[in-house]
Amino acid sequence: MEKNTIKGAIKRYLIICFSITYLSWGSIALYSRIKNVNFNEHTWMLVLYLIGVISPAISAVFIEKIYEKKKYKEVIKGIFRLPVHKRDWIIGLVVVCVLQLLPYFVWGGEILSSFANLIFLVPMFLIIGGMEEIGWRGFWLERELQINNKNRIWVVLKIGMVWQLWHLPLFAMLGTYQQLRTNLLAHTLSTLAIAFFLGGLYIKGRSTFLCMMAHSLINSFSDIVVVRR
Secondary structure, eight states: OOHHHHHHHHHHHHHHHHHHHHHHHHHHHHHHHHHTOOTTSSHHHHHHHHHHHTHHHHHHHHIIIIISOOOHHHHHHHHTOOOSSTHHHHHHHHHHHHHHHHHHHHHOEEEOSOGGGHHHHHHHHIIIIITHHHHIIIIIIHHHHHHOTTOHHHHHHHHHHHHHHHHTHHHHSTTSHHHHHOOHHHHHHHHHHHHHHHHHHHHHHOOHHHHHHHHHHHHHHHHHEEEOO
């Protein structure tokens, strides 16, 4: 594809993604503040929350299918493509453990539940978090690399900054991880660090599925280990 075509696809992806997320999460944030209830208080709030969570995946698949004229089989194959080297799985696991556990040992914090719960948390967070990678890394980063492969650091940083902006409505909702357990500065630094990790993982292995699993594991650890603010 030509550069302008790719840039147009990225622009459409961002417009659709942010529109879905900000409308759904914005509605929850407004209601939760007015009524002073947590974001998971009602079923309709959870549905809107989930729609916002998977909006990157919805937007990416929509653009690939409607504008890039890809078949569903091709889209699915791209999402679940495995990394070329099996050692990338080990690298991903080790880095996730370091990213999530080192701050706890350095600054202290709290262990909320058993690490055995990872068995149940990882599949859950594959949807609530992991599916974001279909859009951020699998779609946007992949296309940025096609037109700007020499400036990888800037590309990964740019995606990380936009990714953080996408998270902002979560700080306005009552009861979210962002509202209860972290602050904007700490979350921004964490998001950028994770963006570089997942970006590097994708660039190395070109596997969206590997990034999805790594993202899921990161979220799972965050539900078990809380670092002192």
